[in-house]
Amino acid sequence: MILLALTLSLVLEKVILISVILGASLGIAMYSTWAERKVAAIMQDRRGPNRAGPFGLFQPLADGVKLFLKEEIIPTVSSKFLFVLGPSLAMLMACMTSAVIPWGPDIPKADGGVISLQVADINIGVLFIFGVVSLGVYGIMIGGWASNNKFSLLSGLRAASQAISYELAMGISLIAMVMMTGSLSLREIVEQQHGFWQDGWFTWNFFKQPLAFIIFIVCAFAELNRAPFDLAECESELIGGYHTEYSSMKLGFYLFAEYINMFISSVILSSLFFGGYNYPFMDIVAANVSPLLVSIIGVLVLLGKAIGFILFFMFIRWTIPRFRYDQLMNLGWKSLIPLALINMLVTGAVILYFFSPK
Amino acid sequence: MPYNISHKAKPVDRRPMNFMERIYLPGIAKGLKVTLGHIFQKRPTVNYPEVKRPFSSTFRGLHILNRDEEGRERCTACGLCALSCPAEAITMEAAERKPDEMHLYREEKYAAQYEINMLRCIFCGLCEEACPKDAIYLTQTFAPANYTREGFIYKKEDLVLPLTEEMKTKQNSHQN
Numbered sequence: 001m002i003l004l005a006l007t008l009s010l011v012l013e014k015v016i017l018i019s020v021i022l023g024a025s026l027g028i029a030m031y032s033t034w035a036e037r038k039v040a041a042i043m044q045d046r047r048g049p050n051r052a053g054p055f056g057l058f059q060p061l062a063d064g065v066k067l068f069l070k071e072e073i074i075p076t077v078s079s080k081f082l083f084v085l086g087p088s089l090a091m092l093m094a095c096m097t098s099a100v101i102p103w104g105p106d107i108p109k110a111d112g113g114v115i116s117l118q119v120a121d122i123n124i125g126v127l128f129i130f131g132v133v134s135l136g137v138y139g140i141m142i143g144g145w146a147s148n149n150k151f152s153l154l155s156g157l158r159a160a161s162q163a164i165s166y167e168l169a170m171g172i173s174l175i176a177m178v179m180m181t182g183s184l185s186l187r188e189i190v191e192q193q194h195g196f197w198q199d200g201w202f203t204w205n206f207f208k209q210p211l212a213f214i215i216f217i218v219c220a221f222a223e224l225n226r227a228p229f230d231l232a233e234c235e236s237e238l239i240g241g242y243h244t245e246y247s248s249m250k251l252g253f254y255l256f257a258e259y260i261n262m263f264i265s266s267v268i269l270s271s272l273f274f275g276g277y278n279y280p281f282m283d284i285v286a287a288n289v290s291p292l293l294v295s296i297i298g299v300l301v302l303l304g305k306a307i308g309f310i311l312f313f314m315f316i317r318w319t320i321p322r323f324r325y326d327q328l329m330n331l332g333w334k335s336l337i338p339l340a341l342i343n344m345l346v347t348g349a350v351i352l353y354f355f356s357p358k
Numbered sequence: 359m360p361y362n363i364s365h366k367a368k369p370v371d372r373r374p375m376n377f378m379e380r381i382y383l384p385g386i387a388k389g390l391k392v393t394l395g396h397i398f399q400k401r402p403t404v405n406y407p408e409v410k411r412p413f414s415s416t417f418r419g420l421h422i423l424n425r426d427e428e429g430r431e432r433c434t435a436c437g438l439c440a441l442s443c444p445a446e447a448i449t450m451e452a453a454e455r456k457p458d459e460m461h462l463y464r465e466e467k468y469a470a471q472y473e474i475n476m477l478r479c480i481f482c483g484l485c486e487e488a489c490p491k492d493a494i495y496l497t498q499t500f501a502p503a504n505y506t507r508e509g510f511i512y513k514k515e516d517l518v519l520p521l522t523e524e525m526k527t528k529q530n531s532h533q534n
Binding site: 044047315319 | 386389392396397399400401405
């Protein structure tokens with residue numbers, strides 16, 4: 001049995017794909033910082049960055065250069081190895097999640113094979129994402145611990161307990177969905193949402209599991225440490241939270257990891273609930289244009305959905321005030337987890353009574 | 359009865375939240391409606407160095423020492439502007455006009471030194487009103503930033519109206 005046939009073309013394909021995905025997610029994360037400032041400015045009737053280049057489009061480059069050139073300070077009382085490990089881990093975990101995401105339909109090759117637009121089609125893609133995302137909080141925890149600063153430590157504690165609390169609800173809400181799809185492979189889940197309308201109902205999982213979607217997106221906000229759940233870095237209580245002691249590009253890594261995470265979770269949200277690279281009337285489009293173009297349109301559709309979610313994350317951040325810590329815990333444990341459990345039970349019962357093979 | 363500072367205070371609504379308020383999502387939608395509504399609102403900010411707001415027609419800015427139509431300085435160093443100045447920002451030193459300076463100064467006496475301290479000046483415009491010779495005017499510009507206090511003391515050469523080409527030719531013709 002051959003588990004993996006390594007050929008040069010396969011390795012080449014994957015290397016190119018990985019570098020493109022990494023570059024794209026870094027670029028999108030870069031411009032998310034710009035977009036965030038613009039969104040904030042527009043919502044507050046300001047203008048936002050507009051000095052560097054047209055519409056301030058070179059602002060992220062200027063910020064990057066600034067972060068690289070700033071003095072790097074490692075506190076003498078910190079544990080140096082862990083202090084450096086923190087941001088590295090945060091960044092690594094942020095980039096790793098993109099490996100199992102199907103970015104678009106397969107591109108057929110001349111010799112009959114296909115180029116898969118997914119780095120690794122593992123059959124436990126959803127589990128992989130959960131694993132990596134929960135590892136991501138280690139970056140914050142280690143950074144908060146290694147700083148040897150009480151505010152950082154408190155922030156690390158908060159981030160960890162918040163992540164644990166919300167991961168439960170997130171996982172349970174997804175179990176209901178996985179019961180319907182019958183697969184943990186992201187490729188499979190996306191393929192099942194083919195098109196938009198079939199057999200008298202929407203194919204997208206959002207219309208099949210709206211409650212799971214709401215629970216999932218609330219938990220995604222919490223996992224991302226973004227407003228209204230950004231208790232780990234709330235300035236008014238904890239100065240900068242876990243990155244109080246960080247400077248230069250190590251601080252940049254933390255901030256950047258947050259934006260990469262935001263992009264990746266937007267892609268995951270659109271893949272799991274909004275059909276990934278599927279769009280209405282895609283069969284008509286596929287019949288009329290070349291297969292390469294079909295793949296490109298698919299990728300663009302996925303990116304469009306992801307950018308929509310990123311904007312939604314930003315709108316929410318600049319709209320809702322931060323939760324208090326006890327409110328956060330109450331929401332997680334007393335509302336979301338029971339809701340997710342009920343959703344799971346109801347879904348299971350419905351599948352058992354109406355859709356089980358006789 | 360609790361003590362009220364004013365009669366405007368609204369009583370705080372302490373009723374327990376109803377179901378719609380407790381599920382929180384309608385509140386978020388309401389908030390989003392407010393913030394997203396601001397996308398279409400006009401922004402009051404002006405892109406300053408590129409776009410400048412017009413001053414009012416009565417704006418009083420930096421001073422200028424006027425010339426007559428032949429390019430001669432109008433100031434006769436009478437000191438009325440310095441006298442009228444409530445901030446004591448103006449100092450000057452008078453000198454007598456020489457016969458070969460007829461084309462430079464309009465009156466027999468002129469200001470050899472003329473200084474206005476823009477940090478003292480309150481731009482009230484009383485110097486402009488006091489001047490019997492129409493020699494000092496307040497313009498529509500303001501003093502730009504400077505690194506030193508000395509930089510804000512404007513000398514005569516900073517204040518006097520620059521010569522136009524027409525004035526120069528007239529001056530030259532008078533000289534000859």
